[in-house]
Amino acid sequence: MEQAEKKQKYRESCGPLNFPIFFQPWWLNIVCQKGSWDVCLATDKAGNITGALPYYLTSFLGFKAIRMPPFTPYLGVWLNYPKGPLRNVKKYSFENKVMGELIGQLPRVFWYHQIHPEQVGNWLPFFQKEFRQTTRYTYVFEEIKPVEIFENVKSEVRTRLRKAQGLYKIEEGMPAQDFFAFYNAAMKRQGLSMKPRAAMFFALHAELSRRGLGEIYAAYRHDGKMAAALYLIWDCETVYYWLPVLEKAQGYKGAAQMLIYYAIQEAAKRQLKFNFEGSMLPHIEPVFRVFGAERRPIHQIYKAPNRLFYALRELLKR
Numbered sequence: 001m002e003q004a005e006k007k008q009k010y011r012e013s014c015g016p017l018n019f020p021i022f023f024q025p026w027w028l029n030i031v032c033q034k035g036s037w038d039v040c041l042a043t044d045k046a047g048n049i050t051g052a053l054p055y056y057l058t059s060f061l062g063f064k065a066i067r068m069p070p071f072t073p074y075l076g077v078w079l080n081y082p083k084g085p086l087r088n089v090k091k092y093s094f095e096n097k098v099m100g101e102l103i104g105q106l107p108r109v110f111w112y113h114q115i116h117p118e119q120v121g122n123w124l125p126f127f128q129k130e131f132r133q134t135t136r137y138t139y140v141f142e143e144i145k146p147v148e149i150f151e152n153v154k155s156e157v158r159t160r161l162r163k164a165q166g167l168y169k170i171e172e173g174m175p176a177q178d179f180f181a182f183y184n185a186a187m188k189r190q191g192l193s194m195k196p197r198a199a200m201f202f203a204l205h206a207e208l209s210r211r212g213l214g215e216i217y218a219a220y221r222h223d224g225k226m227a228a229a230l231y232l233i234w235d236c237e238t239v240y241y242w243l244p245v246l247e248k249a250q251g252y253k254g255a256a257q258m259l260i261y262y263a264i265q266e267a268a269k270r271q272l273k274f275n276f277e278g279s280m281l282p283h284i285e286p287v288f289r290v291f292g293a294e295r296r297p298i299h300q301i302y303k304a305p306n307r308l309f310y311a312l313r314e315l316l317k318r
């Protein structure tokens with residue numbers, strides 16, 4: 001199958017096969033601006049898609065590279081498992097075969113780096129092709145019962161949530177311009193500016209709004225000051241804790257937890273899973289963990305041509 005034919009087949013199949021929101025062609029068209037996106041496809045004898053691997057083709061240090069696009073927490077392998085129960089031996093054989101086909105179609109690049117969705121529990125086919133891996137974690141609620149979640153969190157968190165209900169008011173429909181200004185200010189405090197990506201954010205917002213796949217929530221103090229905000233997005237299976245912002249001023253304690261609990265309730269209303277999108281940061285991970293969701297590994301997979309490049313990459317991260 002020619003590459004253009006693969007991409008067209010992928011575009012036509014994204015809806016019927018329920019690809020995640022970050023894998024959708026319209027999403028990739030917006031976030032892959034400093035390069036292009038393409039896809040590897042595996043099919044069965046009947047021509048049905050058994051697996052897909054969309055990727056962002058760009059550059060790194062002047063070399064051709066596959067990297068993660070902005071605003072995109074996951075992008076990598078997606079598998080269309082056979083219907084019905086699968087014994088482990090057949091499941092693993094299917095994964096190895098399909099992922100092997102997808103990896104074999106990747107273009108030759110100087111640097112490969114993707115963070116695969118939590119569906120991908122098996123990275124063995126990448127290992128066998130001399131890729132490297134780092135394990136990250138996210139937290140996921142498969143079935144959401146907000147009352148049980150509230151009862152099962154630590155007592156001090158329940159107390160904080162009760163107090164927060166008297167301190168803050170959550171409102172929906174925060175204007176995108178106000179959210180982005182709040183978000184950019186928070187990122188600047190961390191030494192990062194999101195202004196160069198403003199056009200990309202507003203393009204995503206416009207498309208999310210048009211499709212009804214996102215909402216912005218904000219927690220306000222009694223004096224009208226904003227304590228925290230959250231851009232929540234979803235697809236047909238999962239609600240994602242996409243872009244959270246917390247104003248770390250004194251007296252805003254509990255606002256983040258209140259917004260998280262509110263977001264979990266929104267996922268419950270839609271009868272969808274809830275994905276925290278993960279964080280390894282020591283001041284954020286415990287905030288996610290206390291709600292009692294299942295911790296799941298995420299595979300960050302990468303490959304470079306030699307050890308010198310790995311050493312240079314580590315140096316640039318400092």
